[in-house]
Amino acid sequence: MKDSGVASALPPGSTIGIIGGGQLGRMAAIAAARLGYRTHVYCPETDSPASHVAATTTVADYNDLDQLTAFAKSVDVVTFEFENIPVASVLHLSQSVAVRPSARVLEIAQDRSNEKRFFNGLGIGTAPWRDVLSADDLKTAVAALGRPSVLKTARMGYDGKGQIKIEADTDLDQAWADLNTDKAVLEGFVTFTGELSVIIARGLNGDSRCFDPVWNVHTRHILDTSTVPAPITPAQERSAIDIATRAAQALDLVGLLAVEMFLDQSGALLVNEMAPRPHNSGHWTIDACVTDQFEQFVRAVCGLPLGDPARHCDAVMTNLIGDDIERWRDILNKPNAKLHLYGKTEAREGRKMGHVTEVKPRSP
Template identity: 50%
Template sequence: MSSKPLPPGSTLGILGGGQLGRMLSQAASRLGFNVVILDPEENSPAGRVSQGQIVAAYDDPTALRVLGQTSQAVTFEFENVPAASVAQLAQGGALVAPGPRALAVAQDRVEEKTFLNSVGATTVDFAVVDSVEDLIAGLERLGTPALLKTRREGYDGKGQIWVTSAAMAADAWHSVGERPSVLEAKAAFVRELSVIAARGRDGQIAVYPLGENIHSGGVLKTTLAPAVVDAATQGRAEAIARAVLEGLDYVGVLGVELFDLGNGDLRVNEIAPRVHNTGHWTQDGCVCDQFEQHIRAIAGWPLGPTKAHAQVEMTNLLGDEVEQWRALAGEPDARLHLYGKAEARPGRKMAHVNRVKGLG
């Protein structure tokens, strides 16, 4: 990949028109780039703040060709974009970042865990499950409770179920649609942490301070950042992020979710080859947030500073919680980030609010 930076006025393509694409587009605009979105939904949140939108399926060959020919670099906002589409863009000569390998690894939980362990980013023990017999054998080896997840497409608690005994194996297998899955041993963690890191086209790496995450119903509710961790824990997280970035020859921002087992002992839960919900705090806690950082990386610009200048509590607003916007807008230390989604369905991410405090 060329390290020659793209000048302002270049066009960037983004696969995906949701809130992450919207915030990426806004960051790109601040740096003087034009943005074209590819998304099947007309009038998408990202499309409304961009130069243009191609309304088509992510695997539409004509749309991909037009996007690749229009854009000097192409990226994506979420990992369920077909890896074949990213490969097609790259084969057509488009500069695509992150590359198709990172996407393919992150889309399959078995491939992901195998890769992570190969680069020293240790995960919990796991078993491949392709049948109810595999599930029973996995439970015997890993013990109960254990978490059964589909290998592909699950997110925000979807496509997974805790299995508490071998007697519920058949029901659990049915509940995930009898699809290829992975069984994960339970992690005896004291909290969940995450690290947001970036790698530029020249191999430069920048890592943000750790965040501590609180979930509700399988969905991230709050991130507190910078997390209260010792230097050894931060150092270990940075080493994990570096190993993943270099192992994938990655370009862009990456999210790494971690189980903190205590005393700096970390296990990787999963990686996200994109800007990440747990990095939203950087918008109001750092000079260069994760969205600008991603644009800098894929455009070949120098990476920005990652030091925190404030303590931030990021809270997701789900469904009709977004109706609190008036009260939140009146809080002096709150920064409200609305996603421009028309329908506030239950559990849908509609906005987030960053409550900013001094570092003391």
């Protein structure tokens, strides 16, 4: 049963299949349960954060077509908290169950080259970039874009993994060998004044709602804090929302889309990347909005009317990475702080263990 375009809502009591078992799936499963839905998580890892709260979990490989078939039969709709699953697997699922967002959306968002081509095709700016398939391509691209620049694997990168900064003295043959991939992009280095993201939800009937743009600070390529309101002008805010809205429409998205952007020195917005799922920079919405990103995600995927994303407080979300989780007791004693932990037992370096959102009354 493919999506027929007919807007039919899945009522509470239905089962949402979630591909991926991380904290995004965990928080989506909590939101789903609050609305009376069951969740069935599919991921390769045992004891995953999402499995602790889902009604059912299948532990299997993303390429296991038999397990995917059984999963599709046991759920009423399939969505993702992790977009890097093979498109062939998504197409396989789509033969027997509605998959939202669609395989086409994943195909674009999984690959940095597709993603940049998509935005540029809409007339939306990115850093200047080139496809890089070999050391020779890298040399040509660096000659065109200059140094510093950033070499990124086209696929599977996250939290700065799969990236090499090309500095004045970087040896390009070595950089290409170190990246260890057959498909990459080179991006001009953006000396940004800040980073923003916008999370938009789009429903089955094409309605869309945006959360307030967020100001993001990364430390060692991992998101450190997200702050709302973002210190940007009303025109920049409109422009950020306009970019997310046009992207969601052009993708014919059903679900959530997070668009990460740089604010360059001229005050213009350049798109960095997108993710068609709940996003780390939207965790503040749980404690600061009427409808949070996870509930909005559930509503969109189930064909329900979207909720009100209005923000009722100011908020700063801080990720708890690795050993930061040891601060949990202090955080619990802090007024206005809301602690969220993901149930991960091993606090490895760079691992997202939880987050804390500090709220204060909304500034006028």
